[in-house]
Amino acid sequence: MQTMKKPKAILIAPxxxxxxxxxxxxxxxxxxxxxxxxxxxxxxxxxxxxxxxxIHKNAMGVCDKTIGxxxxxxxxxxxxxxxxxxxxxxxxxxxxxxxxGIMSIANTFEKKYVWHLQPISSVR
Numbered sequence: 001m002q003t004m005k006k007p008k009a010i011l012i013a014p015x016x017x018x019x020x021x022x023x024x025x026x027x028x029x030x031x032x033x034x035x036x037x038x039x040x041x042x043x044x045x046x047x048x049x050x051x052x053x054x055i056h057k058n059a060m061g062v063c064d065k066t067i068g069x070x071x072x073x074x075x076x077x078x079x080x081x082x083x084x085x086x087x088x089x090x091x092x093x094x095x096x097x098x099x100x101g102i103m104s105i106a107n108t109f110e111k112k113y114v115w116h117l118q119p120i121s122s123v124r
Contacts, residue, residue, distance in 0.1 A: 010069045016059040026106035049081030
């Protein structure tokens, strides 16, 4: 019988960790989800993809593997979500509204570090 390996802890700068956790919390608030549902439910894949994209654009130096660690996903799932949202934000108005809505909520939280989630426009 094979035993499951425990995932290794990932070293990440405190401000990037805070951004990731803030985006997750904001997405849950925006879509009225429980924290567990964001990570576990297949139906929330689009919400996770939105989070991946926001984190990728705002947490400088954070790799796909690190983002995946917080969502219990692999780096390829993260990359797929980032690429998908990158193309959708230019095509679907709702995607752009959702991205900016999550970031608007995130910017209302108290911050310990200096960072600001920038609104995303459809213009490249």
